[in-house]
Amino acid sequence: MHRARTGLRTSHAILLLTLGVGVAAWIYAARKVDRGSWPEFHGWAAPVGEAVHAETALPIRIRRLVDGASMVLVPGGLFKMGAGPDDTESWADELPPQVLTVSPFYVDVHEVTNGQFRAFVEATGYPTEALLEDSGYGLAPAGAVRMMQSIPGLTWRDYNACRDGPPEDHPVTCVTWRDAVAYCDWVGAALPMEHEYEYLLRLDVGSAKYPWGDGDTPPPKFANLLDADACSAYPAAGIEPAAGNDYRDGFVGTAPVMSFSPNSLGIFDICGNVFEWCAGVSDGTTYSMRDGAMNRDPSLDNCGRARGGSWSSCREWQRCAIRKPANRRIVRAYLGFRCAWRQVKLASKPEVPR
Numbered sequence: 515m516h517r518a519r520t521g522l523r524t525s526h527a528i529l530l531l532t533l534g535v536g537v538a539a540w541i542y543a544a545r546k547v548d549r550g551s552w553p554e555f556h557g558w559a560a561p562v563g564e565a566v567h568a569e570t571a572l573p574i575r576i577r578r579l580v581d582g583a584s585m586v587l588v589p590g591g592l593f594k595m596g597a598g599p600d601d602t603e604s605w606a607d608e609l610p611p612q613v614l615t616v617s618p619f620y621v622d623v624h625e626v627t628n629g630q631f632r633a634f635v636e637a638t639g640y641p642t643e644a645l646l647e648d649s650g651y652g653l654a655p656a657g658a659v660r661m662m663q664s665i666p667g668l669t670w671r672d673y674n675a676c677r678d679g680p681p682e683d684h685p686v687t688c689v690t691w692r693d694a695v696a697y698c699d700w701v702g703a704a705l706p707m708e709h710e711y712e713y714l715l716r717l718d719v720g721s722a723k724y725p726w727g728d729g730d731t732p733p734p735k736f737a738n739l740l741d742a743d744a745c746s747a748y749p750a751a752g753i754e755p756a757a758g759n760d761y762r763d764g765f766v767g768t769a770p771v772m773s774f775s776p777n778s779l780g781i782f783d784i785c786g787n788v789f790e791w792c793a794g795v796s797d798g799t800t801y802s803m804r805d806g807a808m809n810r811d812p813s814l815d816n817c818g819r820a821r822g823g824s825w826s827s828c829r830e831w832q833r834c835a836i837r838k839p840a841n842r843r844i845v846r847a848y849l850g851f852r853c854a855w856r857q858v859k860l861a862s863k864p865e866v867p868r
C-alpha cells in the first residue's frame with residue numbers, strides 16, 4: 515500500500531514536471547514566435563539589425579515597407595514639458611511646466627524627404643492641398659528686403675521657391691498639415707504628438723532652454739539654424755542669427771537630412787532644418803491637445819502646431835518649449851514633417867525627470 519502511494523506520488527510528480535516543462539517550452543516558443551513574426555504581424559515594417567529593447571524584445575530600429583523609412587524606438591518615460599522659470603521668453607501656452615508621461619513610440623530617424631514625398635504623390639495621385647492654396651511663402655532671392663516672400667501657387671515641388679526641382683534628400687516643405695497627414699496615412703503611421711516632440715527635444719538636455727543647452731550659442735555645426743551666412747545674404751532684412759554671430763552651418767535654406775549629428779537615440783534634425791507639423795490642434799492656452807483629441811472650439815480647428823525650429827527661425831523659436839501656432843493650411847518653405855507610430859505595448863519604467 516505504502517509502495518503504491520509512493521508510486522502514485524512519483525507518477526504525479528513526473529506528470530507535473532512534464533507539464534511544467536511543456537508550459538515553459540510553450541512560453542519560450544511563443545516569445546520566439548512573437549519576436550520572429552513581429553514584422554509580418556504588423557505587415558508594414560521589418561526590423562533593422564538584431565538590436566532589441568531589453569525590456570520588451572521589440573526591435574530598436576524598424577524599416578517601413580511602403581516608403582523604406584527607418585524608425586527608431588523611443589522607450590519613453592516621464593519628463594517635464596513647458597518653459598522653465600528662468601525662461602523670460604516663454605509664452606502663456608508653455609506654462610505651467612508639467613510632468614507628463616510619454617508612452618513608447620517609434621519615430622522617423624529623419625524628416626520625410628522630397629524623394630519620399632514624390633514617391634507618395636506618384637503612387638497615389640494625391641493632389642496636395644498646397645495646390646489649392648495661395649498662402650505660400652518661400653525663400654526670397656539673396657539681397658531682397660525680406661528673407662521670405664509670398665509666392666502664390668508654391669508647392670512642395672518648388673525647392674525654396676527656386677522652381678528648379680527639389681533635391682531628393684532634402685526635407686519636403688510647402689506641405690499643409692493635411693498633406694502631411696495624408697502621407698502618414700499612406701505609410702500606416704501618424705504625426706508625432708507635441709509632447710512626444712518636446713520629449714525628443716529635451717532628451718539630451720532635460721529642462722534646458724534650447725535643444726543644445728542653456729547657452730545662447732550652440733556647439734559648432736549643431737543643426738541647420740538661421741546662421742550668420744543666411745542673415746548676411748539679406749542685409750536689408752535686419753535679421754539676426756539665431757545661433758550667434760559666429761555660428762555658420764553652411765546652409766541658407768534646407769539642408770540634406772542627416773547632415774548634422776543625431777541625438778542620443780540616433781534621430782536627426784529634431785532641432786533645426788525644418789519646423790515639423792505635429793498631430794492634433796491647439797486650444798491656444800493649454801496642453802489639452804496633447805492626446806491628439808480635436809479641440810472643442812470649431813473656430814480654432816485650423817490652428818495646428820509645429821515644433822523643432824527651422825533654418826529660418828530666430829533664437830526664440832528654437833527654444834524647446836516653443837509651440838509654433840500655424841494655420842494648418844499654410845504653405846511654408848520652412849515647414850515639413852516626419853512620421854511616428856505609437857501602437858506599441860511596452861511596460862516601460864518611469865524615469866525621474868531632470
Ligand SMILES: [Ca+2]
Nearest residue numbers: 738739741765
Ligand atoms: Ca542655416
